[in-house]
Amino acid sequence: MYTAALPASVVELTETLSALPGIGPKTASRLAFFLLRGKSELALRLAEALKGLVERTRFCSICYNVTEADPCPICTNPARNQRMVCVVEEPLDLLALERTDQYHGVYHVLHGALSPMEGVFAEDLRINELEARIRRGDVEEVILATNPTSEGDYTAAYLLQRLKPLGVRITRLGRGLPMGGDLEYADAVTLMRALESRQEL
Amino acid sequence: MHIRSLSLRQFRTYNRLELDLPASPVLLLGANAQGKTSLLEAIAYLAVGRSPLTNTDQHLIHWRAVESAMPFAHLKTEVIHRNHADLIEIALEQKTLANGGTRLEKQIKLNQHTIRQMDLAGHLNVVVFLPEDVELVSGAPSGRRRFLDDLLSQVYPAYVESLGEYQTALSRRNALLRHLRDFGGDAAQLAPLEETLVQTGVTLSLYRRRVVKALAFYADRLHHDLTGGAAWLQIQYQPNFDPLRPPAVDYQIGLLPETESESPVDLDTLYEAYRKTLHAQRRIEIDRGMTLTGPHRDELRFISDGVDMGTFGSRGQQRTVVLALRLAELRWLEQETRESPVLLLDEVLAELDRARRTYLLNLLGNVEQTILCTTDVEMFPESFREKTLLLEVAEGIIRRK
Numbered sequence: 001m002y003t004a005a006l007p008a009s010v011v012e013l014t015e016t017l018s019a020l021p022g023i024g025p026k027t028a029s030r031l032a033f034f035l036l037r038g039k040s041e042l043a044l045r046l047a048e049a050l051k052g053l054v055e056r057t058r059f060c061s062i063c064y065n066v067t068e069a070d071p072c073p074i075c076t077n078p079a080r081n082q083r084m085v086c087v088v089e090e091p092l093d094l095l096a097l098e099r100t101d102q103y104h105g106v107y108h109v110l111h112g113a114l115s116p117m118e119g120v121f122a123e124d125l126r127i128n129e130l131e132a133r134i135r136r137g138d139v140e141e142v143i144l145a146t147n148p149t150s151e152g153d154y155t156a157a158y159l160l161q162r163l164k165p166l167g168v169r170i171t172r173l174g175r176g177l178p179m180g181g182d183l184e185y186a187d188a189v190t191l192m193r194a195l196e197s198r199q200e201l
Numbered sequence: 202m203h204i205r206s207l208s209l210r211q212f213r214t215y216n217r218l219e220l221d222l223p224a225s226p227v228l229l230l231g232a233n234a235q236g237k238t239s240l241l242e243a244i245a246y247l248a249v250g251r252s253p254l255t256n257t258d259q260h261l262i263h264w265r266a267v268e269s270a271m272p273f274a275h276l277k278t279e280v281i282h283r284n285h286a287d288l289i290e291i292a293l294e295q296k297t298l299a300n301g302g303t304r305l306e307k308q309i310k311l312n313q314h315t316i317r318q319m320d321l322a323g324h325l326n327v328v329v330f331l332p333e334d335v336e337l338v339s340g341a342p343s344g345r346r347r348f349l350d351d352l353l354s355q356v357y358p359a360y361v362e363s364l365g366e367y368q369t370a371l372s373r374r375n376a377l378l379r380h381l382r383d384f385g386g387d388a389a390q391l392a393p394l395e396e397t398l399v400q401t402g403v404t405l406s407l408y409r410r411r412v413v414k415a416l417a418f419y420a421d422r423l424h425h426d427l428t429g430g431a432a433w434l435q436i437q438y439q440p441n442f443d444p445l446r447p448p449a450v451d452y453q454i455g456l457l458p459e460t461e462s463e464s465p466v467d468l469d470t471l472y473e474a475y476r477k478t479l480h481a482q483r484r485i486e487i488d489r490g491m492t493l494t495g496p497h498r499d500e501l502r503f504i505s506d507g508v509d510m511g512t513f514g515s516r517g518q519q520r521t522v523v524l525a526l527r528l529a530e531l532r533w534l535e536q537e538t539r540e541s542p543v544l545l546l547d548e549v550l551a552e553l554d555r556a557r558r559t560y561l562l563n564l565l566g567n568v569e570q571t572i573l574c575t576t577d578v579e580m581f582p583e584s585f586r587e588k589t590l591l592l593e594v595a596e597g598i599i600r601r602k
C-alpha cells in the first residue's frame with residue numbers, strides 16, 4: 001500500500017481495523033481518517049470503550065454468556081426459572097431470544113457449533129460445562145436452540161445423544177415457515193421441516 | 202424436448218453466436234478446433250450447470266475476454282417442451298478482488314428468475330456422447346459414480362438433496378476421524394454423522410440400483426444390435442455396502458456372481474445393517490482417517506460374454522459399450538420424463554463400422570433433436586443429410602450450408 005506517506009500510528013490503526021470482520025482495507029482507512037479529523041473526543045471514547053470491553057467483561061461461570069458481573073444478571077435473577085436451560089450457539093442468539101420477552105428461563109452459551117471441517121469439535125465448545133451443570137441436578141428441561149443449519153442440527157443431535165441419559169426433558173426449538181412468508185416461495189427443505197413438526201390443533 | 206434457439210457471448214471460441222435450431226437432426230461440419238465441441242459443451246452446460254469437459258468454469262470464458270477489464274460469458278437457450286417453453290440463462294463473471302485475486306460469479310436463471318444450480322434439473326435434459334467417454338468403461342470408478350450421479354440428478358431433485366447431505370456428512374466424518382486419531386476426543390461425535398450417512402446413503406444406493414437395472418435392460422439389447430447380434434452386455438451395480446446381500450462380493454473375472462435376490466427389504470432393516478457396519482468399522486477407520494464403507498465407493502462394471510470390458514475389452518469393444526450405455530441413458534430418460542432428451546454426439550460415427558453407423562443413424566429417426574459434430578460429411582449417407590440441417594463451423598462462426 002501507500003503506507004510510506006502515512007505516519008506509523010495511522011497505518012497501525014488501519015491495519016488493526018481491517019482485521020475486523022466485514023472491514024476491508026478501504027473501509028479501514030476511511031474509519032481511521034474519520035477518527036483523525038478533529039474528532040479526538042470520539043476517538044478517546046472509543047479507546048475507553050475498547051479498554052473497558054477487554055478489562056471488565058468475562059464469561060459467566062454458569063451460562064458462559066458475556067458479562068461484567070459473575071454470575072451474570074440472568075443467572076442470578078430470582079424471577080427467572082433456573083430449571084429451564086436454553087442452549088444457544090452465540091451470545092447474539094441469546095439477545096435475539098431476550099428480545100421476544102417471552103422466555104423466562106436461563107441460558108447456556110456454547111460459543112460455536114460442531115464443525116469438524118473447520119476444526120471445531122466437542123471439546124472446543126462449552127459442552128462439558130453444560131453436562132456438569134445438568135449433573136448438579138437443578139435442571140428439568142433443556143431447550144436446544146442451535147441454528148437451523150446443518151452444523152446447528154449436527155450439534156443438537158450430538159447434545160441430545162449426550163444429555164438424554166441424564167434423564168432431563170429435552171426439547172428442540174420449533175422450525176418452519178417465517179412470519180409474513182409465502183408457502184409458494186418457501187424452499188423444499190423448510191416446507192419439509194414444517195410438515196414434520198406440524199402440530200395437533 | 203428440443204432447443205429452439207441458442208445464444209452465446211464470449212463462450213470458449215464464440216465471441217457472439219445467435220442460432221436457431223429445428224426439431225430435427227442438426228449436423229455441425231468443420232475442421233478440428235473450430236468450435237464444434239464447444240457448442241455441444243454450451244448446451245450441456247445449460248442443462249446441468251456443469252461442463253462435461255472441465256471442472257473449472259473460468260476456462261469457459263473466451264480467452265480474449267479473460268484479458269479484458271471485466272471478463273464474462275453469457276449463455277442463453279430457449280427449450281421447447283410438449284406444452285410449454287423454458288428460457289435458461291447462465292452468466293459467468295470474473296471479478297477482481299481487492300487483494301488482486303479473482304472470483305467467478307455464476308448466476309443461473311430460469312424464465313428470468315434466479316435459481317440454484319440443483320433446480321435446473323428437468324428443464325433441459327441432454328445425453329452427451331464425447332470421444333473421451335470411453336474412459337467411462339476403462340477409467341477410474343469415480344467417473345462411473347459421477348455418471349450415475351449426473352444422470353439421476355437430471356431427473357430426481359431428491360437424489361441431488363441426498364447426495365449433497367451425504368457428501369457433507371462424509372467430509373465431516375473424515376475430518377473427525379483424523380482428529381480422533383491425532384488428538385483423541387469423544388468418539389460419540391461420530392454417531393449423528395453416521396445417522397445422516399445411513400439415511401442418505403441408503404437413498405443413494407436404492408436410486409442407483411434402480412437406474413442401473415433399467416440401463417442394463419436397455420443396454421443389453423442395444424449392445425446386441427450394435428454388435429450385429431454377436432455379444433450381449435451385462436451392467437452390474439456393485440454397491441460398496443449392499444444391505445440386500447452381505448458384503449465381500451470379490452468375484453473373479455469370468456465368474457459372474459449369481460443372480461441378485463430382489464426380495465423387498467424394509468428400510469429400517471437396511472438402516473440398522475448399515476449403522477452396525479459403520480459402528481463396527483470405527484476403530485479401523487479412525488486409524489486410516491477415512492470412511493471406508495458407503496456409496497462413495499460403489500462400482501459399476503460392464504461385462505460382455507463373461508469378460509470384464511473395463512479391464513479386458515479392446516478399445517473398439519469399449520467404444521461400443523459406451524455407445525450402448527449412452528443410448529440406454531436416452532431410453533431411460535424418455536421413460537422417466539415422458540419426453541425425448543436432446544442428444545449430443547461428438548464424432549461418434551468415425552469410430553463405427555458401416556453396419557453400426559447405419560444402425561445408429563436409423564435410431565436417431567426417433568429422437569426429437571440430435572446435434573452431431575463431424576469433420577467429414579461423407580460419413581453420412583445422402584438419405585440422412587436430406588432430413589438434416591447442415592451447419593458449417595469455422596473459427597467460432599456458424600453458417601448455414
